Amino acid sequence: xxxxxxxxxxxxxxxxxxxxxxxxxxxxxxxxxxxxxxxxxxxxxxxxxxxxxxxxxxxxxxxxxxxxxxxxxxxx
Amino acid sequence: xxxxxxxxxxxxxxxxxxxxxxxxxxxxxxxxxxxxxxxxxxxxxxxxxxxxxxxxxxxxxxxxxxxxxxxxxxxxxxxxxxxxxxxxxxxxxxxxxxxxxxxxxxxxxxxxxxxxxxxxxxxxxxxxxxxxxxxxxxxxxxxxxxxxxxxxxxxxxxxxxxxxxxxxxxxxxxxxxxxxxxxxxxxxxxxxxxxxxxxxxxxxxxxxxxxxxxxxxxxxxxxxxxxxxxxxxxxxxxxxxxxxxxxxxxxxxxxxxxxxxxxxxxxxxxxxxxxxxxxxxxxxxxxxxxxxxxxxxxxxxxxxxxxxxxxxxxxxxxxxxxxxxxxxxxxxxxxxxxxxxxxxxxxxxxxxxxxxxxxxxxxxxxxxxxxxxxxxxxxxxxxxxxxxxxxxxxxxxxxxxxxxxxxxxxxxxxxxxxxxxxxxxxxxxxxxxxxxxxxxxxxxxxxxxxxxxxxxx
Numbered sequence: 001x002x003x004x005x006x007x008x009x010x011x012x013x014x015x016x017x018x019x020x021x022x023x024x025x026x027x028x029x030x031x032x033x034x035x036x037x038x039x040x041x042x043x044x045x046x047x048x049x050x051x052x053x054x055x056x057x058x059x060x061x062x063x064x065x066x067x068x069x070x071x072x073x074x075x076x
Numbered sequence: 077x078x079x080x081x082x083x084x085x086x087x088x089x090x091x092x093x094x095x096x097x098x099x100x101x102x103x104x105x106x107x108x109x110x111x112x113x114x115x116x117x118x119x120x121x122x123x124x125x126x127x128x129x130x131x132x133x134x135x136x137x138x139x140x141x142x143x144x145x146x147x148x149x150x151x152x153x154x155x156x157x158x159x160x161x162x163x164x165x166x167x168x169x170x171x172x173x174x175x176x177x178x179x180x181x182x183x184x185x186x187x188x189x190x191x192x193x194x195x196x197x198x199x200x201x202x203x204x205x206x207x208x209x210x211x212x213x214x215x216x217x218x219x220x221x222x223x224x225x226x227x228x229x230x231x232x233x234x235x236x237x238x239x240x241x242x243x244x245x246x247x248x249x250x251x252x253x254x255x256x257x258x259x260x261x262x263x264x265x266x267x268x269x270x271x272x273x274x275x276x277x278x279x280x281x282x283x284x285x286x287x288x289x290x291x292x293x294x295x296x297x298x299x300x301x302x303x304x305x306x307x308x309x310x311x312x313x314x315x316x317x318x319x320x321x322x323x324x325x326x327x328x329x330x331x332x333x334x335x336x337x338x339x340x341x342x343x344x345x346x347x348x349x350x351x352x353x354x355x356x357x358x359x360x361x362x363x364x365x366x367x368x369x370x371x372x373x374x375x376x377x378x379x380x381x382x383x384x385x386x387x388x389x390x391x392x393x394x395x396x397x398x399x400x401x402x403x404x405x406x407x408x409x410x411x412x413x414x415x416x417x418x419x420x421x422x423x424x425x426x427x428x429x430x431x432x433x434x435x436x437x438x439x440x441x442x443x444x445x446x447x448x449x450x451x452x453x454x455x456x457x458x459x460x461x462x463x464x465x466x467x468x469x470x471x472x473x474x475x476x477x478x479x480x481x482x483x484x485x486x487x488x489x490x491x492x493x494x495x496x497x498x499x500x501x502x503x504x505x506x507x508x509x510x511x512x513x514x515x516x517x518x519x520x521x522x523x524x525x526x527x528x529x530x531x532x533x
Contacts, residue, residue, distance in 0.1 A: 052090055
């Protein structure tokens with residue numbers, strides 16, 4: 001591991017993941033668009049922070065993306 | 077209140093990524109590639125069809141070898157066809173229409189524009205590509221950027237703007253101004269970084285002199301360009317930019333529909349693929365086989381940063397020379413494209429068995445005393461129907477017109493000695509070739525369409 005010691009990096013990743021959970025909870029409770037969008041942006045930047053540490057495998061912050069499917073079905 | 081971000085003065089923007097051992101890097105990239113293939117397969121008709129035709133499903137791609145051998149290439153024409161089938165984005169789009177934050181377009185080979193959508197997150201990643209280069213060359217949040225750029229539908233320096241915001245530095249817009257007004261604005265606001273195409277930067281210097289100003293008096297510290305072969309690809313151009321403005325000159329290699337893929341290397345010998353956001357293969361343009369390290373071929377890029385319109389094994393048509401097994405002198409382990417982009421597969425000319433690259437020609441012409449930075453290369457057929465090239469170059473104002481023939485001979489001889497073939501050279505008076513604000517058009521292919529090399533298809 002370069003620059004950041006491995007255990008320190010693990011701690012940072014853990015803290016960011018906790019922050020995402022808090023932000024996502026706040027997003028669910030938020031009732032007006034200005035606040036919701038600010039929290040969405042915060043979540044995106046937290047995901048980006050995990051990316052900076054190489055810790056995130058999903059390439060988008062929105063979990064729904066991993067299972068979403070659209071477009072015409074394939075015919076064999 | 078957040079003012080200029082408090083940051084350390086280390087030489088890397090992100091040392092974790094930039095110096096990651098290659099084995100570790102490749103493991104992370106493989107996981108991302110597998111995720112991306114599944115995402116594109118599940119969310120776009122383009123990739124689902126393509127992979128169906130190739131007889132593969134996302135779960136078949138388990139190793140990097142699977143990725144290299146089984147996954148088909150994607151071309152600009154593939155994306156254009158998907159967009160044409162169901163405008164505006166058709167089966168190339170992977171996100172919901174409402175998730176698109178910004179749309180660009182670029183010219184297609186048939187004249188139909190290619191539309192390039194980005195989500196908000198895509199724009200963050202795209203912008204960040206630039207920051208790796210800024211940081212590496214010494215640009216910091218205290219710097220201020222002057223954008224000599226018109227902010228149109230072309231991607232151009234929009235992504236650079238996103239990068240400057242991410243860095244936390246100042247943005248000064250030169251949009252909608254004449255060249256003279258831009259110079260006056262720079263005199264007043266004293267930016268430290270000039271963002272422009274290299275050709276336009278030279279035009280700015282030329283205009284400064286016409287206004288009776290020394291370009292150095294603008295007080296710039298850096299030139300950071302993109303959009304056409306720049307100070308890394310063309311050392312003579314670098315000398316011209318650095319001596320005109322008194323700056324250090326760098327470039328970024330970007331592909332509008334993919335990203336700002338390769339920020340500057342501080343050594344100025346090349347640019348580095350940002351491997352936190354992209355993966356690349358360099359292939360023989362005709363066979364599609366991966367070429368060895370140190371060889372030249374077509375750059376094939378996969379983006380982890382473009383999720384609105386995914387690009388997986390995308391044929392860029394850019395000719396590069398790649399190096400990766402040893403860390404660069406700058407400390408990065410990322411792929412180095414030595415000399416940045418060396419040419420385009422569309423414009424490779426084979427003259428008497430020798431591949432002639434446009435950057436090689438440009439480098440040699442610029443090195444001959446008495447030439448100006450303005451030139452055009454015309455590809456045509458000779459009287460035997462063989463590929464040939466005419467180089468038209470503007471003389472420096474100090475050269476008398478009666479010496480043009482002699483200068484042309486000198487350039488032709490330098491070209492013959494360096495690349496082994498004789499090209500026709502015509503020297504024209506100063507100011508006779510057009511000036512451009514964005515990419516300068518330097519290559520003109522006059523061959524019949526069927527005679528152009530079908531590379532990268």
